[in-house]
Structures are given as structure tokens and as C-alpha cells.
Amino acid sequence: MSYLTSDPNQTDNIDTIIRPPYFFISGFINIPHMEYYYVFLCFVYIISLVGNTFVMMVIYMDNSLHSPKYIAVFNLAFADVCGSTAMVPKLLDMFLFSRQLISYNQCLTSLFFIFLFLTMQSFNLTILSYDRLVAICCPLRYHMMVTHRSMFQLMGAAWAFAVFLMLLAVCLITRLSFCRSLVINSYYCDHGPLYRLAAPCSDVVPNIVISYLNPCIVLYFPMVFIISSYICITHALFTITLPQDRVRALKTCTSHLILVAIFYLPVNFTYFLHSIIPTNARIINLSLTSVLPPMLNPIIYVLKTEEFKESAKKLLSKRRAQRAVVPIQST
Template sequence: MEQNFTFNRPIGFFIMGLQSLPDSKYYFVFLAFVYIGTLVGNMFLMVIIWQSETLHTPKYMVVFSLSIVDVSHSTALVPKCINQFLFDSRFVTYDLCLAQMFFVHFFYVTESYSLVIMAFERLVSICFPLQSSTIITNTRMFGIIVFSWVLAFAILVAALVLITHLSFCKPVPTVMSYFCDHGPVFQIACSDNSPNLKMAVFFLCAVIYVPLGFILMSYVFIILAVSRITSLDGRWKTFKTCSVHLILVAIFFIPVLVIYIMAWIYVKVDGNTRIFNTSLSAVLPPLLNPIIYTLKTEEVLEQIRKFLRKRSVKPLW
């Protein structure tokens, strides 16, 4: 016997997120400073790379791309959160919700893939030092970056298409997150959301597990290559060039892995704690990435010194 089914697309969603945190007003002030710092830090790093010809290499092409991703990811996420707090406008229309879901997740995926590309560049540079300049040219690196963006676009389009096939019981469902997050949205649907769940598992593998696995594997080969260097000074110098990338990887992957591991072992996490942790893990890496690259990379520091010397105010007499 055929069951009658009415497809209901909601008017919009009610975002029940950061306002529920204790002393949330202080957290929103913190987010505002983080966003300003993210914009200033990443744009300054982009200017340094753009104007310094010595940094026009495949390595810094990825860094430049990562800065674009960091600025875009923060812009897609933080201003809307602050707007919700200032004007108590927690209602988001259906189309705007899908748009935010796409852009926030798209730039999150491209950041993950940027870290993978960095690992690949380090692998080639250290394991094949004589051939690295011919294996990875600027043109090839540009093609790799474009491919990663296209792949991220395809994954997000597939996820959003599945979301549009969901039916919701209420005209304005409540999303238990701080933005229109993919998981919390499909979980409140009334219709069958098993395809969306499968997509979420695929997303987790494609964005977290596979990239992290590739990065860890690349460092196995890097460690083997470094162990063959006879000079202790040479080994230290090589490891130092990798330290920046390893710090970025830890900042990006560890908070997310902790959340999913706790869910996997059935540790019940308070809703506010989950929202606080996931929001921090989303906004802090874009702020810290340019700071770490600036402070721990001698090439960038030297170009900053030259940049500041050129623009220092000269006396009139």
C-alpha cells in the first residue's frame, strides 16, 4: 500500500548556537578580535608574498592560497555569528542557510587540502632535492591547487543536492549549531536522511582521515630521508623547515579529531561544550596560520624586514 508523503521545504532555520553559551557577549567580542586579526595577518602575508619575487615559488604559492582560504572561511562564518548576536537575528532563510553551509564547508575542505599539498611539496623537496624544481614547477603547483578547489566544489555540491531533497516537519526548524552546519541540519529532517548520513561519513573520510593519513605517511618518508643525512646540522635544518607545517596540521586536525573520537567512544559531550569547541577549532587556525608562518619562517621574516625598510619614513633633511 502506497503511503502519502508531502514534501515540506522550510521557510528557514532558527540557529540556536553561540547565544546559549554562558557569558556569550565576551565570546562574541573575542570572535570580533579574532576576525580582525585573521584579516590583517593573512592579508599582510599575502602582500609580502606578492611583492617578494624570491617567494614566487611553489611552496609559497600554497601559502598564498591558504591565506586566501583562511580569509574566505572566516568571512563566511564569523560576521554572520556576530550579526546574530548584535541584532538577535537567529532566523536564516532556507537559501541563505544553504549558501552559508556551502561556503563554510567549501573553504574548510580547501584548507584541509592545502595542508596536504604542503606535505606533498615538503616530501618532494626533501626526498628528491635535485629533481624537485622540475617535478614541482609554479605551473604544476597552480594546477594542483585548482584541482583541489574543483574537488572541494564537487563534494559540497553533492552534499547540498542531498540536503535539498530533505523534508522538514516544521516551517522553521531549530538547528543546534552556531551556523547552518551540514550535520545538525540533515539530522532534524523528517524524511529519510540515510543518504545524507552516508555523505557525512564520506565527507569525514575525504576531508579528515584521508588527508591526515597522507600527511602522516609523507612524514614517514621524510623521516627516512632525513635519517640518511650524515650532518646533524643538516638534519636539524631539514626538520626545522617541516616544523611550521606540522604545527599547522596539529592546529587544524587535532581539535576536530578529539570531538569525533569522543563521539565514537560514546562520551556524552554537553551541547554548549561541543559548540564552543567546534567554533574555536573553526576560527583559530585562520588566525594562527599567518602568525606561525611569519614568526617561524626565516625567508618570510627576511622579506618582512626588507618590506618595512623600504617603507620606513625617511627624514626630510
């Protein structure tokens, strides 16, 4: 507990903040046969780590991919790796060692980083939609509007804004007193279940406001922008006279469209229908929306983007050639 007090002689002005030493994360504790799900989570995490690291390595090593578009792809892969690492290892730790307890400071730190990287995944998809919008609707001005400098500025602004939003959410939690239940009804230190624990003891109105504001900024505004950009892209595609040019332009959008669908559709489906979905099913669905997109993003880019596939093949063949040369030189 931490007590913030004024003059001890002025008891009428005493303001007490109760901060517990730990919280208990109920997580998947009441869901049967969860050992299989934890094995699945471990598999998903390994694939996410390997896949996104591979994407970053290919982009870093191939100079032909040092374009503004692939700066955003690199940033998305980085956010995916960090987001998975912020969540999945703790879930596995809870299962393997039955460590459902998490300290107050660790809980707020976990909340900050999980939501930070979730926010950056959404912002990165928005920036990639802007890249496709300019490339198809204003192809002659693309290299003037989407430059390395402008992309780094967009990325820097996105990171700074995401950090500000998450710090605001965490700071509003620190002003709350937790005087009753310490059981978080989620699989991680989720913002909503956390501030609701303090509702009987503190004014949670600012937390409620930020809980409605953040999804609008992080999910709904980017989603509206992406939908609007693809409406403009669709209109621009119909103005292209040659069918092969139209198909070629559309192919440049397919990987991004799949990423958008994987990221936004499941989370919106779960949130809009949360009142009719059973609690256990809702927890599983939300956990899947957190861990599956980081695993699928690199797979989609490897399989659906010809430019990236060619770069990956070139680097892999170069590696094999280097390995073949070493034994010859040693003999």
C-alpha cells in the first residue's frame, strides 16, 4: 500500500491511494483442457518470432527493399515481435509455473507495452494503406509524396502518439485505489478489467472516458481511413483501361488487404458481440486476435508479395553459395 497524505493534523484533507502488492490474473483458469491451448500458443509464438525476424532480416540486407513501403513493413514486423513477446511468455509462465500473481508495477508495465505494440500494429497498417492509396491514385507523384523522410516522420509521429496514449492510460490507473478484489478477469493486465476493480473505491470516470477514446483512436479511426482509402483505390482501378494493368495494381494491395482483415475483423467481431458470447469463448477469441496476426503477417508477405519473395530467394541462394564455397576453400 502507498499512502499519499497531506498534513497529518488536517485529517479532513487526507487522500489515500491503496496500491496492492500484486494482482491475480484469472486468465484461462476456469477453461478445461487449456494445456493444449498453451502448446498452441508456444507454437504460434515461435513462428511469429522466426517469421518476423526473417522479414526484418531480408528487408535490412537487401538494398532493393530499402523503400518507404518496406520501412513500414519492417516497423510492422518489429511491432509484431515485440507485441508477441510482451504477452505470450507471461501466459506460458502462468501455465508452466502456476504464477498467476503479478506485481502492481509489473502489471502496469505489461499493460503499457501490450497496448503500445497493439496500437503500432494498427497505425502501421494505416500507413501502409496510405502508401497504396498514393501509389495507385497518384502514381506520378508517388516518389514526391512518399519519401524516406516522410515515412520516417510518419513512423516517428505514430510511435510518439502511441506512447502518449498508453502513458495517459497508465497514469490514470495509478490514481486509483484498489481496496477490494484483486482478481483481474482476463488473461493479462487488461485496462478495462483493471480499472473496474477500483470502481467501488475511486472515481473511474476518466478511465471510462479513455477506455472509449482509445479504441476509437487505435481501431475505429484507422479502420475508417483504410476503408475510405480502398474506396478511392477501387475508383482509381476502374479508370485504368488495360485489364492487365488493373490486375497488376490490384495485386500490390492483396497482401495489405489480408493483413487488415486478419487484424480488424476478429477483434471487432468479438467486441461488438461480447454480450452474447460466453465468457470463456470471449477470452479465447480475444487471445487469438492478439497472437495470430503477428504469426500470419510474415507468412502473408512471404507468399503474396512477389518483390519480397524474389529478395528472399536471392538472399537464400547467396547464403547457400557462400556455404558451398567454404568447404572448397578448406580443402
